[in-house]
Amino acid sequence: MGELSDQVPLLLRKEDEFDYLNKTPLWVSSTKLILKVIMWMIYIAWASFLFLLPIKFINELQEKFIRATQGTIFGTTGSTFLIFSLPIFLIAFLATIRLVLSGEDEPQLKKNAKGPKFRLWTFPVLVDGPFGVVTAAEMIGVILFSVYIVWTVTMYTIRNIDLLSLFHVHDMKENSAVLLKLGLCFGFIALICLALLFLPVARGSVLLRAIDIPFEQAIRYHVWLGHLTIALFTLHGLCFVIRWATQGRLVERVINWKNVGVANLPGVISLTAGLLMWVTSLPGVRRKNFELFFYTHQLYVVFVVFLALHVGDFIFMIAGAGIFLFMLDRFLRFFQSRQTVDILSATCFPGGTVELVISKPANLHYNALGWIFLQIRELSWLQWHPFSVSSSPLDGKHHIAILIKVLGDWTEKLKGNILNLSVEQSDKAPLLQHNRKITASIEGPYGHESPYHLTYENLILVAGGIGISPFLAILSDILHRINDSKPCLPRTILIVWAIKNSDELPLLDTVNMEAICPLFSDKLNLEIQTFVTRESQPSLEEGKTPEAMHTTISPGFKGCRMSSLVGTGSVVWSGLYNIVSTIGLVISVTLLDIFYINPFNVNYWWYKGLLLIGCMAASVLIFGGLVIALWHLWERKTSSNEESEDATKKTDILQQNEASLPRNSGEAQFLNNIRYGRRPNFQDIFGSHAKSWGSVDIGVIVCGPPTLQSSVAKECRRQNFLRKGHQAIFHFNCHNFDL
Template identity: 25%
Template sequence: MPEPILEDQYTAARAYFLCVVGLLFIESAIHWPLYFLELRNRGKPVTISSKTHWQITTYLHKLATLPSLIPFVTDYTLPIILRLLAFIGLNILWGYNSIEFSTDYKLYGWLTIANGGLALLMASRTNLFALVLRIPSPVILLYHRWIGIATVAHATTHFALNVQRYIKTDQLADSFSNRRIQVGIMAWLALAIMFLTSLNFIRRRFFEAFYYSHALFFVFVVGALVHATKGPEFLLPGLLLWGVDRAIRFWDNFRRVEAKSITTLSGDVTKFTIEGRQVTHPGQIAWVQIPGVSFLNWHPFTVASAPGQEHAVFAIRGLGGYTKRLNHLAMDNNIDSTKKMSTSSAEPDKSSSIMPTSVSNTSVTTDKPLKIRVDGPYGVGGTRWGLYPVTVLVAGGIGITPGISIATHIIQRALFARDSQHSTDSRQNWHIHLLWVLKDIKHTSWFAEELQKLSELAANPDVPVTFNITIHITGSAASSAQMEESIEMGSESPFKYVGPGVVVNGRPNLKMWFEDVKRQRSGLEAVVSVCGPRSLMNGARKSAAEVSTVDGHFHVEEETFEL
């Protein structure tokens, strides 16, 4: 029977640890060409000449862009599958053992501790790999999950093999009375609980159970340090970085801020603006805690603002218990503010900080203080937005939030380039195409003001950017007879969208829409942001792959909201 690569199990665990870190360095190196390309082009969009791509590279690009090839695993594209296979290969390579003697079981204990140390390195929000190596946050999250599963797998193997031996030699009772083994079992139970609460159906339905159960990693770390003799080498670096990150966040979280404006909109959406928090990349995530909703719970939300703006904008839809309570709290605040406005004098007070009614027929905006804490924003994206001349934004419902951030960022870059020497060739411009899919026409009010402002800026012929908006309404529209009847009865008139772009009833034909973008921007590279239901993401991926040709590729990045 073949022997393991290294006889020394502790050295094998160290080699595995370094190999995974090397894998992360490779992830970083993948993005280096884009950084150098952006520096070379000095902030202008990068254009390529026709027939730049080889046929073979175009074929490989299509394979990498297509949706998941594995049934029932909808979010694992080919690049993610290759990453996973590389990671599994490292675990098999360094975890191979003959398991002939009881001393062989220690290898899986060492691999448990090595994986635990790696998971800690990726656990902090101000992540070292993201900040220094610029590895995209979704990629780090993938590795964190896989490493967590590997930790549980090796720990369970180590535990099961030892229990089997204890039962076989009739030493189970004596062994379980040993303090060191008791501590090891405690560490394994902590891992098992974290794993179970991390399962998708629990994480989505019971977020608090998932979030707070991860505090058990303290139990695992202490148990591993007591159970093993050389654990600090693997565990303490990540624990130290996490401690520094947590101390900074703890100090920062005491800075209470107040929402400058709160707006309740149709579709159970609450929108509020906070000054003093800025994003460094489009589409970053911040953790929000509102004492009026819950004193303990922090929930993550995407920030709709762009780099350079002095405020952070959140649009939160009431889908779960926390977000619904937030929506009700905002509505109560707005009702109180409305009462104050109705009892005030007929002559408006120019010094009043009360803001006017929002564009939505169901919204009121107010400056009434709402106590809030914000942790972040955090995250590094995998795409250099504005690097390529064409940006395609595909959004479903509230998934428009990162799209607003990206569009604002690119148009701001175009405004900055307006005063510099710029070519009159449209190929040197930025072109943004937005496809927004909604169930109800009223939901356009969520970002109607932002879309109107961005469209007006892009309409200036001196600004080297175009902004095309297409909105699809998938819900059933009221008939003309129903509209007339509601008017005759004196009820509220139907909502009409008067903003920029084209409104179309029915679900979009994504392939035709992508083909139209391709015809308009022939010969240009495009990058695609898609955020929404999985069916929309898969449809956008498939369409982007089909329209990619040798004279221009469509590069897709999913704005997934996973933790």
């Protein structure tokens, strides 16, 4: 509940800043508003029910509702589904319809005539500590969820409210045991957390798109909920272990596997898998051994399956909606990631950075603040690495570019492969041989649903090292929009870039600003302040930056593009995929009840839990697979139509390759103030611009390590607290540096 409580208010966050084109029919705007109101009403009703459930009157109503459906086909599983899971499915369905109505129209941005104003979702409250930077909206969500936990535990234990009916415990002697009540209470709250735990990691989730929170930001909510979920499940288990130990029945009860009732051994196995995932996900372990974290995290399958065996089908359905939506997302991502893509060009920069230009279909849309996950099969079949997109969607219809910093074994091998290919290409080796050396697959792109970087007239972009990558995409996007007279508010941009060595400076040349927007300096006030922290003075002549030494290969074009089989690729198809699969789940459970469970009087809890998991998997494979097959046929038909655009496509690719050629950095098209041996002083930078820019909203976007994020957030908070009547308001936004 707390997770959604800090996100649902953000449903209004971006739309308030957009005024769509007047061509939008009135009925479309009205329908979207009605859908938003209905979604709010469903969420408020669901959250209110969870909060009020510990009250005896509401608890008794729920018990009556569960008993009222016991004689139906679905039994208690159906009633649990209606109470706990159906609201999430309904919100997802309505969000799909709303996104379809929104379409891909260009937003017409409007200035805020009332002057700058504070916003909960961009006002940092906590800037240091284990949670990282926490905004006011996120803090409200954390407080609400903390109140919910304390309230629920208090009411179910101290006030002696009957939770046992939900879990079908009827032993009155056990009913008086405090440890039993605490254990059940912790388990119930953990199931509520589990219902939300998988939603942030569904990368193409329509729910995340509806509230405009991208995966790379939502992942931190998954981390918070993960810690809390495992803590609650651990307390749940400890309550029973202590109780059994005091009764002298510890081993007997731990290995118990009941046919009717809760089976304890599957619960022990599930908790063990959860603890292993939790330990290896701690920052110290993950940072030092990412592969251990990655492979151990696949135990989520064991965790979920044995949890279903532990609690049975009807209790498992409390968390069923979130788990099922994640299964849908994972299955779709599996299909997209099987397709290989063309790498149109690969470039090595002297500072240890690689640029890849990848082929994509024209109908695959993404945001300038987008992400993709990349796999190179020659390096590893299992490893997928996330990278920010460094090109604007307006740079070209048929390609997308990323910048990769050489930091570890995987990236070092990638650079080595590119250098080897460059040598072979210089010897005129066959292009087909080159292609076999770099076989890439892509998952994504993911990112913000709306281009919020276009909603500020004044932008401050703070980057650390390779964190400049998404800002190159933003800069290119803004230049394209200004040149094409498309909706775009930013007219004043300050880029603050902190790098270790000056050999990273040529990365700025990857955006040919004058080619994108001739005489852009007349329309855009751009200032770049670069801080070279580990060099006390320039290594070349004063006023000159090192020239980029590119090593470029063009492996050739075979017509293999990124697949659009991803939740962010097509709202209509992804929505149809979710709806059909969910209907398929209902049909599967209905047929199972009619033809197997009810006729044969199957009552084993653990077995029915396993059957429910089987129905989920079957509905994803059969019903979802059918939609994916149709989607794939549609994609192939669309791609075949694009083949007729070969001339345009080749021109597009040639322009990209030409843009990536070395340019003389001495002919600077922008003001780049380079300071050596210094770190940026954000107090001076923000303070001076707060005075010079006047009473305006300043959008601050930071992409860098956690220390940089904290420093920028702290200064935004400080400037806002000390703000006087006619000074600027700083709005903190973070583009995650590392996943």
